[in-house]
Amino acid sequence: MAQMNDELYEVEDMDADISLKEELVEEAKNFQESSNWNQTQRDLRDLKKRWKRIHYWESDYEDQLRDEFEAALDAVYAKRGEVYKEAEAAKEDLIRRAKELAETDNLNKASKEANELMEEWKKAGHAGRETDDRLWAEFQAARDVFYQRKHDAWEQMHAEFDEAKKKKEALIVRARELKDSTEWQKTSNAMKELMDEWKSVGHAGNRVDDALWHEFNDARQEFYTRRNEHYDDLARSREENYEKKKALVEQARAVADGGVYSRENTEFMKSLSNEWKKIGFAGRERDDRVWADFRAANDVYFDGLKKMSEQRQLDWKTRMLDARNKKVELINNQKRQIERLQNDMFGLVSEATMADIQNEIDDKEDFIDELEQQIADIDARLADE
Numbered sequence: 001m002a003q004m005n006d007e008l009y010e011v012e013d014m015d016a017d018i019s020l021k022e023e024l025v026e027e028a029k030n031f032q033e034s035s036n037w038n039q040t041q042r043d044l045r046d047l048k049k050r051w052k053r054i055h056y057w058e059s060d061y062e063d064q065l066r067d068e069f070e071a072a073l074d075a076v077y078a079k080r081g082e083v084y085k086e087a088e089a090a091k092e093d094l095i096r097r098a099k100e101l102a103e104t105d106n107l108n109k110a111s112k113e114a115n116e117l118m119e120e121w122k123k124a125g126h127a128g129r130e131t132d133d134r135l136w137a138e139f140q141a142a143r144d145v146f147y148q149r150k151h152d153a154w155e156q157m158h159a160e161f162d163e164a165k166k167k168k169e170a171l172i173v174r175a176r177e178l179k180d181s182t183e184w185q186k187t188s189n190a191m192k193e194l195m196d197e198w199k200s201v202g203h204a205g206n207r208v209d210d211a212l213w214h215e216f217n218d219a220r221q222e223f224y225t226r227r228n229e230h231y232d233d234l235a236r237s238r239e240e241n242y243e244k245k246k247a248l249v250e251q252a253r254a255v256a257d258g259g260v261y262s263r264e265n266t267e268f269m270k271s272l273s274n275e276w277k278k279i280g281f282a283g284r285e286r287d288d289r290v291w292a293d294f295r296a297a298n299d300v301y302f303d304g305l306k307k308m309s310e311q312r313q314l315d316w317k318t319r320m321l322d323a324r325n326k327k328v329e330l331i332n333n334q335k336r337q338i339e340r341l342q343n344d345m346f347g348l349v350s351e352a353t354m355a356d357i358q359n360e361i362d363d364k365e366d367f368i369d370e371l372e373q374q375i376a377d378i379d380a381r382l383a384d385e
Contacts (some may be wrong), residue, residue, distance in 0.1 A: 014057045021065045028072035044076065076138035087125035091135045094121050098142035102149065114146055114255050164204040168212045171198055179374035184227050191220055234281070245290045248272050252297035261305045269301055317382065324378045327371045334364045334371075 027047060051069060056062060094117055101114055119138060126132060171194055178194075181187040194216075204212060252272050255265050276294060283286065339366075341357050 015181045017057065018059075018062065018065070021051065021053050021062065021069070024054075024179075025065055025069045025072060028069055028076065031072070031076045041080075044073065048073070050185045083125060084131065087127035088131055088135065089125060090120065091125040091132075091139065094124065095138045095142060097136065098139055098146065101358065102142045102145040104146075110382060116144075116145065123231070139312070158205075160202060161205040164202045165208055165212070167201045168198065168204055168216065171201070172212065172216045172219065175223075179219045179223040180226075181223065182230075184230055187223060188227065190222060195220070200219045238286075241279050242286050242290065244279045245282055245294065247286075248276055249290060249293045252294055252301070256297045256301040256304070259304060261301075261308045265290065265301070266305060269298060273298070299375055303324070320378050320382055324375055327375050327378075331368050331371050331375075334368050338364050 023048060025048075028044075063102060098114075098117055103116070127135060160338065175191070175194055178187050180192055198216060252269060255269060258265075272294075282290065338361050343363050345354055345357050
């Protein structure tokens with residue numbers, strides 16, 4: 001009877017253990033739907049421990065359950081591997097983008113994108129502890145580079161703001177020193193240079209830039225107001241200057257139309273230009289118009305002078321070439337005469353006659369040397385032109 005009870009208890013224990021294993025198989029299958037892989041990892045370790053604690057009764061059904069259990073675990077691990085790979089790929093892409101962002105020039109605009117990358121990283125999921133640690137280190141390193149560059153840029157920007165503020169304050173001082181000047185053109189140029197410098201200085205920060213500009217511009221406008229008043233006073237003299245310049249135009253035209261290109265006329269035309277420079281401003285439009293007329297008269301005269309000089313030069317060159325050709329012809333003629341004299345010497349017995357002929361030949365050769373020197377001089381003068 002005791003033996004039957006023991007056997008009954010064993011059967012009940014076996015059934016209980018099998019039921020537990022069936023439950024564990026279902027739990028393992030359900031893990032495939034998990035999305036929290038950190039928790040799943042811990043739960044799987046606990047599940048395997050619970051399986052090991054259940055007694056093995058060496059039944060075929062138990063072997064079947066074990067195969068199902070292990071297959072379910074393999075499926076869970078396989079799915080986890082896929083999820084890990086997806087998370088790893090997503091995080092590697094985020095690292096790439098973070099590294100690109102770390103090199104960008106527009107740091108202010110990139111700040112929003114840097115925050116967005118961090119939010120995407122949080123949503124990228126788990127890729128395994130070691131992989132996650134490695135990827136996070138790369139991602140954080142890229143972010144550190146970006147934020148360090150941004151910090152450096154921020155400090156540099158404020159340093160530039162301070163430097164710009166100092167430079168603009170110095171420009172204000174210089175503008176105030178110039179605002180009472182009566183050197184109108186010189187000071188106008190100086191004010192323009194100050195303005196060019198002001199534009200090149202850069203931004204000093206919204207908080208101070210407007211105030212600095214008002215101080216600087218007030219000094220400039222005070223000078224320009226006084227300068228404009230001065231030029232208003234000069235307006236009365238412009239008509240007189242215009243009449244003087246028209247008179248110079250008429251004088252220049254008279255000389256140009258005369259067509260006489262003498263040294264006196266050339267000096268007179270130059271003196272008209274010197275007088276023109278002394279007269280002063282006559283109004284922009286009228287100055288441009290009357291200057292064009294004056295310049296045209298000068299061009300007519302000096303173009304004619306140039307053409308006359310060129311013709312003289314051409315005539316001189318022609319005379320030089322004619323003279324050279326004549327000298328060449330003389331040389332050839334002398335050489336022919338020398339050749340005839342040398343022929344006449346053959347057959348002569350009188351030494352006196354031969355000496356006379358030789359003297360004549362020597363004279364002609366000296367004459368040829370003189371002509372050749374003259375030709376060389378002509379060639380040298382032509383080469384210099």
